[in-house]
Amino acid sequence: MGGYILGRILQMIPVLFIVSLIVFAIMRILPGDPAMLMLQGAEGGVITPERLDALREKMGLNDPIIVQYFNFLTGALVGDLGESIRFREPVLDMILDRLAPTMQLAFAGLVCSLIIGVPLGMIAAMRRGGWVDAFTMSFSYLGASTPVFFLGLVLISVFAFTLGMLPSAGSTGWRSLVMPALTLGLINAGLIARLMRSSLLDVLGQDYMRTGRAKGLPPRLLMARHGIKNAMIPVVTILGLQFGNMLAGTVVTETVFSRPGIGRMIVSSILQKDYPLIQGAVLFLSVTYVTANLIVDILYAWLDPRIRYDR
């Protein structure tokens, strides 16, 4: 297991390297001079050639591109992601301030999608061809086709404006997390339900299930001990992907529910052309996504020992 984990971590290095290259490239392909933008964004920013040159020197923009990349990479490795043009605050501090609400939302969304998707998929498989099955398939189509912002607005209309049960915006208290998490959860639950359904159908046809029935295991015990455990494996493998979907989904959800977070910060930084902030936040989200996938892969190998030896 140790060797497998080490191997997977080593595989991450080239991926993260190329990710850092892509993110670094944002600042360089841009039309215009980041130093000029920074001065324009500064309060009372009178742009003189001296000030511009001094800032260019300070930001390292006069160095050769390879040196700039090296500085960016070494900075990122020790947590120095530069300074926001608009807020004049370290990018890392701004990300860390908003990390908790974004992670809460992504995790709550993931939990919602599992709580809804797994049982729905299970019942659909066990009652194949019945109304729950038909409902699950329609639900999964709806989930895959509904815009996140639209579902969010529908939930606000119903639960905040009509029923008055939940707050329509903000991030204080668990009640403000319910609708955003439900929005992300419902959108993704369909995929999980569909996957769980087909996986359980596959498992139900396996020899070990027939053996279990033949030796007289009660159906519930058989399902709990052999059925669900094996059927969950494909669901676990896509958890990393789902977590990425959740993180990406926070970009829109945080805007719909006016929640503070990294996603909303990225959107406003793009609109305000705050490039160091965009660069830092995107790098941070990507590294989080890659790491989540690594953790899921390790979890998967632990659940299914065959994986460790196949690769």
Place this chain on the structure above:
Amino acid sequence: MTVEAVAALAQRRPPARMALRRFLRHRGAWVGMVLLVTWVGLAIFADAVAPYAPNELVARARQAPSAAHWLGTDQLGRDMLSRVIHGARISLVLGFVSVLFGMVPGVTLGLVAGYIGGRVDAVISRIIDAMLAFPSIILALIIIATLGPGIVNVMIAVGIASVPEYARLTRGSVLAARAQPYVEAAWLVGNRAPRIMARHVLPNTSGPLIVFATLQVGSAILVGAGLSFLGLGAQPPTAEWGLMSAEGRTLLRRAWWIATFPGLAILTVVIAFNLVGDGLRDALDPRARNP
């Protein structure tokens, strides 16, 4: 059955016709096709079908749906029905164009990586892996950050964000096709690699690509509308569904219809593409059908 009988059978029912028959027997695909034809028709004939021009001020602002304005009027007094109908043009064009932007480079990269193999494959595969390390909306956001907000830039961004998926899909199909005897035969009779790829490998890997591209049109429309909702895509006064929903967001309590109808429009178009895509998959690859 004799060889002649098998040949006769194959002649009577060519694979394309069998696929078409399976597609036409697919209930979901029919529903999808009806929805799709309706939306495409509305988009093409928007000027003739819509009661008003999309940006014409026709009545009092925020009028609820009524006989005069079936879907009500928006915050400025424009007819919502006309705006939703005209919005179909933008969303459908966005869907198709971004698929093209993703498919052409993606398929080329996948073909080259899969067919040439070796170091070329290793380099392309690493780049694909790295691009897949970004959730596609984040990748699209990076590109928008570079190009600036706007509907054309959204098409480019959504397209490029899907390049790695096309590349991975094509590479996989090419690796499988390369091992087939017909590729070896084409090589032995003196064809060169580009011709073999274009004439023999690509057509034989097109089934999964067609299915993926169809589903991708729907998801491009979703992502594109999401970006416009965030203010990064279409700009006012364009009648774009995502933007219209964003404009209606703050008026949700007083005028629910402004955000709701554009959202429903997106939902029905995307469902249409998903249903047709699933129908195509079942028709082109019956083994992949849902159990």
